[in-house]
Amino acid sequence: xxxxxxxxxxxxxxxxxxxxxxxxxxxxxxxxxxxxxxxxxxxxxxxxxxxxxxxxxxxxxxxxxxxxxxxxxxxxxxxxxxxxxxxxxxxxxxxxxxxxxxxxxxxxxxxxxxxxxxxxxxxxxxxxxxxxxxxxxxxxxxxxxxxxxxxxxxxxxxxxxxxxxxxxxxxxxxxxxxxxxxxxxxxxxxxxxxxxxxxxxxxxxxxxxxxxxxxxxxxxxxxxxxxxxxxxxxxxxxxxxxxxxxxxxxxxxxxxxxxxxxxxxxxxxxxxxxxxxxxxxxxxxxxxxxxxxxxxxx
Amino acid sequence: xxxxxxxxxxxxxxxxxxxxxxxxxxxxxxxxxxxxxxxxxxxxxxxxxxxxxxxxxxxxxxxxxxxxxxxxxxxxxxxxxxxxxxxxxxxxxxxxxxxxxxxxxxxxxxxxxxxxxxxxxxxxxxxxxxxxxxxxxxxxxxxxxxxxxxxxxxxxxxxxxxxxxxxxxxxxxxxxxxxxxxxxxxxxxxxxxxxxxxxxxxxxxxxxxxxxxxxxxxxxxxxxxxxxxxxxxxxxxxxxxxxxxxxxxxxxxxxxxxxxxxxxxxxxxxxxxxxxxxxxxxxxxxxxxxxxxxxxxx
Numbered sequence: 001x002x003x004x005x006x007x008x009x010x011x012x013x014x015x016x017x018x019x020x021x022x023x024x025x026x027x028x029x030x031x032x033x034x035x036x037x038x039x040x041x042x043x044x045x046x047x048x049x050x051x052x053x054x055x056x057x058x059x060x061x062x063x064x065x066x067x068x069x070x071x072x073x074x075x076x077x078x079x080x081x082x083x084x085x086x087x088x089x090x091x092x093x094x095x096x097x098x099x100x101x102x103x104x105x106x107x108x109x110x111x112x113x114x115x116x117x118x119x120x121x122x123x124x125x126x127x128x129x130x131x132x133x134x135x136x137x138x139x140x141x142x143x144x145x146x147x148x149x150x151x152x153x154x155x156x157x158x159x160x161x162x163x164x165x166x167x168x169x170x171x172x173x174x175x176x177x178x179x180x181x182x183x184x185x186x187x188x189x190x191x192x193x194x195x196x197x198x199x200x201x202x203x204x205x206x207x208x209x210x211x212x213x214x215x216x217x218x219x220x221x222x223x224x225x226x227x228x229x230x231x232x233x234x235x236x237x238x239x240x241x242x243x244x245x246x247x248x249x250x251x252x253x254x255x256x257x258x259x260x261x262x263x264x265x266x267x268x269x270x271x272x273x274x275x276x277x278x279x280x281x282x283x284x285x286x287x288x289x290x291x292x293x294x295x296x297x298x
Numbered sequence: 299x300x301x302x303x304x305x306x307x308x309x310x311x312x313x314x315x316x317x318x319x320x321x322x323x324x325x326x327x328x329x330x331x332x333x334x335x336x337x338x339x340x341x342x343x344x345x346x347x348x349x350x351x352x353x354x355x356x357x358x359x360x361x362x363x364x365x366x367x368x369x370x371x372x373x374x375x376x377x378x379x380x381x382x383x384x385x386x387x388x389x390x391x392x393x394x395x396x397x398x399x400x401x402x403x404x405x406x407x408x409x410x411x412x413x414x415x416x417x418x419x420x421x422x423x424x425x426x427x428x429x430x431x432x433x434x435x436x437x438x439x440x441x442x443x444x445x446x447x448x449x450x451x452x453x454x455x456x457x458x459x460x461x462x463x464x465x466x467x468x469x470x471x472x473x474x475x476x477x478x479x480x481x482x483x484x485x486x487x488x489x490x491x492x493x494x495x496x497x498x499x500x501x502x503x504x505x506x507x508x509x510x511x512x513x514x515x516x517x518x519x520x521x522x523x524x525x526x527x528x529x530x531x532x533x534x535x536x537x538x539x540x541x542x543x544x545x546x547x548x549x550x551x552x553x554x555x556x557x558x559x560x561x562x563x564x565x566x567x568x569x570x571x572x573x574x575x576x577x578x579x580x581x582x583x584x585x586x587x588x589x590x591x592x593x594x595x596x
Contacts, residue, residue: 026451026452026453030452030453031453031457031461031477032457032460032461032464034460034464035452035456035457035460036452039452082416086412086413086416089412091407091408091409091412092409092412109389110389111389111390111460111463112460112463112464114384114387114389114390114412115384115452115456115459115460115463116452117416118380118384118415118416118419118456119451119452119456119457121416121419121420122419122447122450122451122452122456123447123451123452125423125443125447126443126444126447126448126451128443129440129441129443129444129447130444131437131440131441131444137436138435138436138437138439138440139429139436141436141440142427142429142436142439142440142443143427143429145423145424145426145427145440145443146424146427146428146429149420149421149423149424149427150424152420153324153417153420153421153424154324154328154333154334154337154413154414154417154420154421155324155328155329158333158413158416158417158420159329159330159333159417161413162330162332162333162409162410162413163329163330165409165410165413166330166332166410179329
């Protein structure tokens with residue numbers, strides 16, 4: 001096998017995902033334009049497209065057609081974006097900037113930002129269910145809808161965000177921190193990998209392997225995020241370095257120290273790669289992606 | 299056919315819907331309890347359950363099994379409740395009371411109220427897609443998910459709410475008012491009727507008839523709501539009478555006058571009943587419900 005060009009693969013997928021989002025988001029001039037403008041402002045604000053990438057790579061790794069998984073990839077990015085818009089609201093984390101740009105409510109006002117988030121979440125499910133967009137059988141698509149809804153809801157991502165809000169300013173223990181990370185970001189990352197796998201026809205051992213990979217990579221991604229919040233410069237992160245610390249947000253480095261946090265991230269990423277063994281050579285890109293998560297600087 | 303006991307039918311369906319919501323909402327003690335408490339607080343705040351009722355009656359009117367439509371009925375009430383929670387937020391309509399009780403954010407704070415709304419919307423789609431809850435074929439269920447998402451999103455209910463926010467304090471014309479009413483409340487009422495019909499196997503003429511019925515009843519319901527806001531007492535409405543006027547919200551009576559508004563509501567309800575002709579005797583309960591909408595006092 002030739003040397004793997006991960007940056008090239010990521011750039012190509014990212015471009016395809018952006019084209020899919022362009023296609024499946026309502027057009028900007030539809031009534032009322034302000035809401036559609038706000039939705040697009042936040043979706044096209046320079047995200048990494050990590051969740052869509054995981055969907056597509058998981059689908060390909062089990063021999064599925066990436067085109068079939070594309071609506072799922074776009075839907076997961078819509079859900080991720082909605083969660084960022086709502087997290088940034090004054091009543092939540094009260095952030096003025098995200099990825100170096102003004103947050104949605106700073107540009108469009110709080111009411112429209114709340115509604116833009118609501119609309120993105122809703123549009124995600126419309127794309128997931130739209131009968132015209134993919135060749136995946138209906139029963140498998142329903143399973144994907146149910147899994148993504150479970151991961152995004154009150155026992156998944158929203159539950160993690162609620163716990164985060166409820167824990168602010170309090171001393172939290174390691175078990176709560178693990179709950180936070182596995183739910184606030186981990187659940188949707190796990191669902192992205194699983195949904196891509198299911199779209200590609202994965203079952204049994206290969207789906208189990210992808211699931212374990214998704215869990216380990218999701219948690220490692222968040223630990224690296226915590227580390228970067230302390231180490232990274234504001235310019236690289238697009239937000240103020242040390243902002244978690246200042247707000248007394250619970251982080252891995254705060255509880256375990258930097259060195260132990262780094263060790264845990266590396267260990268999780270090794271476990272993630274080990275979990276891909278059932279896929280053999282087909283898992284090579286996902287393996288490389290795990291290394292990339294460990295090396296990322298922003 | 300015996301005399302139709304609409305109040306009895308409505309009470310029985312309401313009880314069954316409440317039991318379904320009890321079953322398909324996450325339990326109150328799940329982690330984090332606060333969010334599940336907030337979801338249940340708003341869902342069990344004494345709503346009329348109009349949308350679930352329409353789902354069930356439409357399903358029955360075309361010969362379907364009500365049990366098959368129950369998850370859809372519950373999901374639509376979750377979506378309706380989420381929209382009320384978000385509409386009541388300080389950044390939106392800023393309401394302290396709804397149905398005579400403190401609104402969600404007054405009890406749980408803004409952050410948890412936003413998240414409880416998000417979680418209810420997400421839970422609705424999980425129930426719609428859950429493979430274990432209904433005998434409806436997967437392809438028909440996907441169609442229902444897509445229709446409900448379209449109706450609830452930025453080109454439906456959320457679009458109506460955005461237009462409402464963007465129009466506040468401005469002079470608005472009759473076309474905009476029609477847009478507001480058909481989107482903010484009408485879209486989800488129409489989707490309720492159609493989803494119930496599709497769940498029951500409706501196609502062609504009977505589905506068209508149900509759709510027209512849903513559109514007319516939805517608009518009439520909103521016009522009657524506008525009229526009651528002027529006429530009703532605070533006790534009957536559970537909110538302050540005349541509150542739309544005070545906030546300069548656009549209403550039918552404000553633009554057309556009370557008399558013409560009443561005439562239009564009656565006309566729409568007659569059209570709704572006419573649209574049920576293809577169903578024959580099976581449409582009797584929906585006919586009676588149209589009369590009920592015209593007579594309601596709160």
